[in-house]
Amino acid sequence: MAPPQICVIGSLNIDFVTYTPRCPDAGETLTASSLAISAGGKGANQAVACGRASFASKDTQNVSVSMIGAVGADDPYYAALLRPTLEGSGVSTTGIKQMKDNQTGSATIIVDEGAGGENRILFVPGANYTGMDNAEAVLATTRDIHLEQGVVVMQGEIPRATTLGLMQHFNDPACRSHLIFNPAPVFTEGIPLSALAGTSVLAMNETEAVLMTKTVQEFLTLPQQTQDLKPEELAPLFHKHAQVQIVLITLGAKGAYYSTITGKQGFVPSAAVEKVVDTTAAGDTFVGYFAAALAEFVATGAPLAGFDAQIDTAVQKANVAAAGCVQRKGAMQSIPFAYEI
Incomplete structure (x- = not known):
């Protein structure tokens, strides 16, 4: 049996997170509660989640996890925050390229404490775009880390x-x-x-499920607006028209819905949460934990x-892990290890 393996291809950011009683109106200056600078990026978040999900105990990691991405060369935040957090979560960083004359991607996140920890995010791509603009170069890196049979996670x-080129490669029989594939954010032009x-x-x-239906919209004759469709009505569209094998639709505090091309469907309610503090990496935690389970299979x-x-x-x-995540502040640092849940 081949060892379980996950390769996450995606973004690495520095997150500047401001916690505020409410979001300011246009032209308004508001005193916020606090500022935190931390490691983030959906790719890196999901890599950390994959890594932490694979620790059955503090000393036992069941899945090999690698990260492929790009950062600015000599970026002190990468050396002090991103790389230590990734490696401390069991993620190999040998596939991360350091780019000269480029800055590491960043995200400015406003967490509205008065609205149950809901967040607003501004993303500056930086090296995530300039360093990841060649699908063939990324595929060469996957060969360098000896990815053979495993799970690839993308956002x-x-x-x-680059995303489309990689999808066509990894979806080839x-x-x-x-x-x-976690289409977050959903590309404005959609996915062919x-x-x-x-x-x-x-x-x-x-929200992403509704936006992604535009990918198959030309094949559909819908009796109602797409946004009015329930998860159990949306999922079969991707099975039928795109031969997607498994569809997962997360529903926030309500839980998650899953559907497989072989006909199995189910709704799994969310785990109990005492108090929602910050929802920033909840979706990434869910994806990472699911990926770890799939990789072992x-x-x-x-x-x-x-x-x-x-x-x-x-x-x-995955729901239990996401519930643990939202009860802590931050992105990567809020993701629990498997032995904690």
């Missing part, structure tokens, strides 16, 4: 052209790896059906359809 914070076709796992929140060499027997348990654990 929407690197260039669209000849490829032995399985792609988990040719790139989405055959994706192993499409993981979205409710893929390593057995069994057909993906066999994961139907484990999917409910995998979603339950």
Whole structure:
């Protein structure tokens, strides 16, 4: 049996997080509660979640996790925050390129404490775009880290052209790896059906699921507006028109819905939460924990359809991890290790 392996391809950011009783109106200056500077980026967040999900104990890591991305060369935040957090979570950083004359990506996050920890985010791509603009170069890096049979996790914070090229490669039936695609954010131009076709796992929140239906919209005759469709009505569209094997739709505090191309469907309620502090990395935590469960299954060499027997348990654990995440401040630092939940 091949060792379980995950490769996360995506963004690495420095997060500047401001906590405020409420968001200021236009032209208003408001005294906020606090400022925190921390490691972030959806790619890096999900890599940390994959890594921490694979620790059955403090000394036992069940899945090998690697990160591929780009940062600014000699960036003190990378050396002091990003790399130590990744490596401390069991993530290899050998696939991260340091770019001269480029800045590390950044995110300015406003956390509205008066609205239950809801957040607003401004993203500056930096090296996430300039260093990730060549799909062939990224694929060469996957070969350098000896990715053979495993799980590849991708999001929407690197260039669209690179993302599409990588999706077509990893979704090719000849490829032995399985792609988990989290379209966050959803590209304005959408995802062509040719790139989405055959994706192993499409993981979205409710808003992303509605936006992503535009990818298959030309094939549909809907009796009602897409945004009015329920998760159990949206998911089959991706199975039928894009042959997506597994569709996951997270529903915030309500839980998560899953559907497989073989016909298994289910709703898993969220885990109990005493107090929501910060929702920043909840979705990334969910994706990372699900990816870790899938990677362990893929390593057995069994057909993906066999994961139907484990999917409910995998979603339950991902929900529990996400619930642990929202009760802490920050992005990466709020993601729990598996032995903590």
